[in-house]
Structures are given as C-alpha cells and as structure tokens.
Amino acid sequence: MSTHASYHHGNLPRTIISAALEVIAESGPSALSLRDLARRAGVSHAAPAHHFGDRAGLLTAVAVQGFGLLTDALAEAQRQTGDFLEVGVAYVGFAVGHPAHFAVMFRPELYRADDPELIAAKARAGGSLYRGAAPFAASQSGPDSQEAALAAWSLVHGFATLWLSGNLPAGLPADPRQAARGVASVLFSGRG
Amino acid sequence: MSTHASYHHGNLPRTIISAALEVIAESGPSALSLRDLARRAGVSHAAPAHHFGDRAGLLTAVAVQGFGLLTDALAEAQRQTGDFLEVGVAYVGFAVGHPAHFAVMFRPELYRADDPELIAAKARAGGSLYRGAAPFAASQSGPDSQEAALAAWSLVHGFATLWLSGNLPAGLPADPRQAARGVASVLFSGRG
DNA sequence: CGAAGAATCTTGACACTGACTAGATTACTC
DNA sequence: GAGTAATCTAGTCAGTGTCAAGATTCTTCG
Numbered sequence: 001m002s003t004h005a006s007y008h009h010g011n012l013p014r015t016i017i018s019a020a021l022e023v024i025a026e027s028g029p030s031a032l033s034l035r036d037l038a039r040r041a042g043v044s045h046a047a048p049a050h051h052f053g054d055r056a057g058l059l060t061a062v063a064v065q066g067f068g069l070l071t072d073a074l075a076e077a078q079r080q081t082g083d084f085l086e087v088g089v090a091y092v093g094f095a096v097g098h099p100a101h102f103a104v105m106f107r108p109e110l111y112r113a114d115d116p117e118l119i120a121a122k123a124r125a126g127g128s129l130y131r132g133a134a135p136f137a138a139s140q141s142g143p144d145s146q147e148a149a150l151a152a153w154s155l156v157h158g159f160a161t162l163w164l165s166g167n168l169p170a171g172l173p174a175d176p177r178q179a180a181r182g183v184a185s186v187l188f189s190g191r192g
Numbered sequence: 193m194s195t196h197a198s199y200h201h202g203n204l205p206r207t208i209i210s211a212a213l214e215v216i217a218e219s220g221p222s223a224l225s226l227r228d229l230a231r232r233a234g235v236s237h238a239a240p241a242h243h244f245g246d247r248a249g250l251l252t253a254v255a256v257q258g259f260g261l262l263t264d265a266l267a268e269a270q271r272q273t274g275d276f277l278e279v280g281v282a283y284v285g286f287a288v289g290h291p292a293h294f295a296v297m298f299r300p301e302l303y304r305a306d307d308p309e310l311i312a313a314k315a316r317a318g319g320s321l322y323r324g325a326a327p328f329a330a331s332q333s334g335p336d337s338q339e340a341a342l343a344a345w346s347l348v349h350g351f352a353t354l355w356l357s358g359n360l361p362a363g364l365p366a367d368p369r370q371a372a373r374g375v376a377s378v379l380f381s382g383r384g
Numbered sequence: 385c386g387a388a389g390a391a392t393c394t395t396g397a398c399a400c401t402g403a404c405t406a407g408a409t410t411a412c413t414c
Numbered sequence: 415g416a417g418t419a420a421t422c423t424a425g426t427c428a429g430t431g432t433c434a435a436g437a438t439t440c441t442t443c444g
Contacts, residue, residue, distance in 0.1 A: 158350025186343035
C-alpha cells in the first residue's frame with residue numbers, strides 16, 4: 001500500500017498478473033517470460049515462481065480470473081436483457097474486451113487443467129453460459145436441445161476466435177459486438 | 193533417395209516438417225523445439241534453420257501446407273455432395289484429421305503472415321470455403337449474405353476449436369464429424 | 385573430365401529462458 | 415520481543431533460438 005522501495009513488493013501476484021495480461025494481449029501467451037515480468041515488477045527473476053510455482057501456475061491464475069469475468073459478463077447480459085442473442089454478443093464482447101484472458105482460457109495445455117479452483121471457475125462459467133443458451137435451445141423444435149446450445153456456443157466462440165486472430169475479412173462493422181450481433185442473428189432469429 | 197548416412201540428409205525439409213507435425217499434434221506449437229527436431233532427424237542443431245530460416249519460417253511452411261489441404265478437403269466435399277452442410281462437416285473433419293496444421297493456421301502470430309506463398313494459399317482456402325457456403329448464404333432471406341457465410345464459418349470453426357482443445361462436454365458422438373453434423377444442422381437446416 | 389560455384393550441413397558461440405536450491409530479509413503471531 | 419512463516423534474492427543448470435564461419439557434397443558448365 002505504501003510506496004517505499006522495500007524488500008517486500010507488497011502486491012507482487014497482482015502486479016505480475018497485470019503485466020502478464022499486457023504481454024499476452026500484445027504478443028500472445030507464448031511471448032510470456034517470467035523473467036521479463038519480474039523485471040517489469042522490479043523484483044528478482046525468481047520472485048514470480050514463489051507465488052505461482054511456474055509458468056503454468058501463472059497462466060492457471062489468469063484462466064481462473066478469466067472464467068470469473070466471463071461468468072459475470074454472461075450473467076449480467078442475461079439479467080439485463082433476458083435475450084439469448086445478447087448473451088451471445090456478451091460472449092464476444094468479453095473475448096474482445098479481455099483478449100489476454102480469452103487467449104489462455106481455452107488452451108488447457110497452457111495451464112493446470114486439473115487445478116480445483118480452475119475447474120470450479122470453469123464450471124461456473126459453463127453454468128452461466130448454459131443459462132444464457134437454454135431459452136434458445138428450448139425454442140428449437142429438434143429432439144436434441146444440447147445440440148442447439150452447442151451450436152450457439154460454437155458460433156460465438158468461433159466468431160470471437162476468428163476476430164481476435166485477425167482472420168475475418170474486411171468490411172465488417174468496426175464494433176465487434178455489432179458485428180457479432182449481425183452474425184449471431186443468422187442462427188438466433190431463425191433466418192437472417 | 194539412398195539410405196547411406198551421408199553428409200547431406202537428402203530430404204531434410206520434409207523430414208523436419210513431418211516431425212514438427214507430430215510434436216505439435218501432441219503438445220502444441222509452443223512445445224516445438226528446432227533443436228529437438230534436428231535431433232530427431234539426426235542432423236546438427238542448426239540444420240533446420242538453413243531451410244526455414246527460423247521458427248516462424250518453419251511454421252509458415254506448416255500453415256501453407258495446411259491451407260492447401262483445407263482447400264482440397266472443402267473442394268472435395270463440395271464436389272462429392274454439393275451440400276453446404278457437408279462442406280461444414282468437412283471443415284471440422286479437416287481440423288480433427290490434421291490437428292497440427294489447424295493449430296497453426298489461424299494463429300498468425302506464430303508465422304510470417306506476410307509471406308506471399310502463405311497469402312496465396314490462404315486466399316485459395318478462403319475461396320474454397322466461400323464456394324461451399326455461398327448456397328447457404330443465398331438460401332437465407334436476410335439482406336446481408338456475408339453475415340450468413342460468416343455465421344456458418346464461425347460455427348464450424350468454433351466447434352472444431354472447442355473439440356480440439358477438449359472443451360466440449362461429454363456425451364457427444366465419438367466421431368467428430370457426426371457430432372459436427374448434428375450441431376451444424378441447427379444452423380443449416382433452419383431449425384433443428 | 386574437372387574445376388568453379390551453389391547448396392547443404394556442422395561447429396561454435398552468445399544471450400536468453402524456466403526451473404531449482406539455498407539463503408537473506410521482512411512480516412506476522414503469540 | 416522471540417519464533418515462525420511469508421516473501422524475495424542470488425546463484426546455478428540444462429535447454430533454447432539465432433547468428434557466423436567453416437566443412438562437405440552436389441551441380442553446372444567450360
């Protein structure tokens with residue numbers, strides 16, 4: 001809390017994660033260097049390891065935080081609009097708004113997928129997502145409502161992924177949420 | 193062509209790429225080590241660099257090869273069935289059948305995105321994809337047919353990504369193509 | 385046929401990284 | 415205030431990508 005340059009940093013974990021998010025958002029998770037993060041925080045090269053164990057530990061923390069933010073974003077959209085289209089838009093909005101988290105969350109090989117905290121956070125996000133997609137799934141006349149929910153998830157996830165990786169063609173709305181709304185409407189409103 | 197252990201390897205580039213695909217399929221692109229590939233090929237640690245320049249060069253070659261395979265897979269499905277649903281299924285089939293290529297192709301930060309060969313291969317794949325999705329886009333009554341094509345692409349791309357990363361829930365068909373067919377039907381056949 | 389030149393591969397080196405160990409310093413608790 | 419836990423430093427090791435210089439083989443062409 002104070003600004004004195006002491007032996008103890010004061011809030012190293014938060015500082016490290018924050019710096020990690022910057023690096024990941026700029027250059028991806030593979031560009032992440034624990035030593036670089038330590039330098040940015042002004043601590044020794046081995047200090048981060050004390051809090052996170054290793055690289056995977058740090059990325060686990062990032063993923064947990066990300067799933068928490070996603071849970072909140074989806075629940076908020078659900079609460080405010082009650083419209084599954086807007087929940088899907090919120091999914092894309094989260095991805096674009098928190099690109100670093102999103103770049104880690106769905107790559108289990110980067111973190112400790114068996115971490116209890118992570119599993120719990122992931123389950124909460126899954127629940128939030130399911131509650132958003134359930135009305136859409138129910139509106140489909142098909143026999144398998146799970147397929148409809150997966151279709152919705154796949155669509156918004158794919159769109160977010162393609163957007164973030166810069167693989168979508170030009171000519172789309174500059175606002176990713178607006179672009180997502182148009183694309184998701186093709187699925188969500190029966191026919192475009 | 194011969195089997196004598198000579199100074200020249202004979203077909204190093206192909207050997208290196210082949211080994212790289214194995215490693216990537218097993219542990220992802222970040223686990224790739226040029227020195228390890230060199231060891232597997234029985235050459236010195238700097239030999240791969242001579243052919244590919246650096247890591248990004250090798251992954252560029254992988255991506256180019258991947259886009260070529262994708263182009264062929266989509267065109268083949270289009271030719272054989274003429275059904276855009278099956279083109280979408282073929283997209284997922286390619287991703288699952290060539291996980292290493294797929295893991296690289298849509299991550300431009302891993303390779304040289306400005307490589308002319310890559311740009312050309314990517315454009316060909318885009319054309320093949322567009323020809324597959326065009327009938328679906330035309331079948332939609334909405335004003336913007338591009339949105340329909342993007343929705344189709346997003347859906348199959350998202351499904352493939354989630355499948356490969358192990359993020360899909362249990363209870364799906366073991367065959368990814370069959371699972372993809374069910375999910376894609378939600379979009380492609382109006383209502384499930 | 386043979387020599388020049390190009391292509392291929394080796395060797396050596398440098399800075400960098402993640403991870404581990406042991407130790408120093410500070411905060412906390414009783 | 416002493417003992418203990420938490421936090422951070424310092425040193426080390428094997429491994430990596432990349433570069434430069436040299437050795438070897440293939441190819442081409444006089």
